[in-house]
Amino acid sequence: MSGSVIQEKVAKLLSRQNGKPVLRPIKPLALKNEVASRKLKKGEATCVTEMSLLMACWKQNDFNNTVCSKEVSVFYTCVEKAQNKAKGKQGTQGRLLPKEANTLLKRFPSLSSEI
């Protein structure tokens, strides 16, 4: 119902009847059936402190892993936590990911011409 109202307004903006048209569009004034992909936010290196502790232990004990087993296990737990965080953080915060939105729009596109 509101679609026709918008079409009339757009027609008025494009018309040459009242002097020059307000809009001179290059691309068609319609929504595309896809969303632009978002820039990946650059994170920072995870678990650097644990890694440096592990390397200090290695340097002292000549890269012996049995002696440094505590640092090793701490490093592994940190890595696992970082991986889980990275996995879980992607799809939250209330918005659809661009990939998901594109899949949906491909399945339910907005019609460009009358059938």
Place this chain on the structure above:
Amino acid sequence: MAASVRHLLKPWTPSLCFARWSRYNPYYLDPDPSKDAPDSELSPEQKELQELKTVRPIKAALSSDTSSTFNDPLISKFINMMMQDGNKILARGIMTQTLETIKRKQVEIYHRSPAAKRLEIECNPYTIFQKALENCKPIIGLASVQKGGKSYQVPVPLTDNRRRFLAMKWLITECRDNKHRRTHMYEKLSQELLAAFANEGNVVKRKHDLHKMAEANRAYAHYRWW
């Protein structure tokens, strides 16, 4: 809004059942070939997984997965990595010969040693294989990161699968390339595995070299963004 719309993104499952592909939709679950009930009490998330198995579609099992007690996923993975041109029979034969050789060597050492030292000698070839592989797995790897036109080797944590793959790959390439030409593969493998079990040998040395390189490049650790 996203939460209500996301249910429309349920993955497509085909109405026909095909033979095993190499790429399944992530919706499919892995097959579990074990016949027996699990030993210990399941944690709540494992119970959830069991519930899911009754509902979700499951991938077709590989022909190498059996429900017998001798089916070891680690050994199967190693056999697959050793296999060339699809000759699984040969690769499996080499593996069984390797395990037999390890057992023979260890039993000989066992019978030759005095009674006091006998308890320390490990005769089970499967535990020797697992321990040797653990000793060969690197903890930190190096990744090439480009920054400011120059590429640096950055120390990076590795996933479990990557570490297991590297350990197995190093073992196999070491045995294929750096040993005497006229020894059998099972002989070379058994020597290398027993050395790795005792934290010696070329594969463990290669792991230590990787660790040393990572330690030398520790200043570049902040070039990572993941």
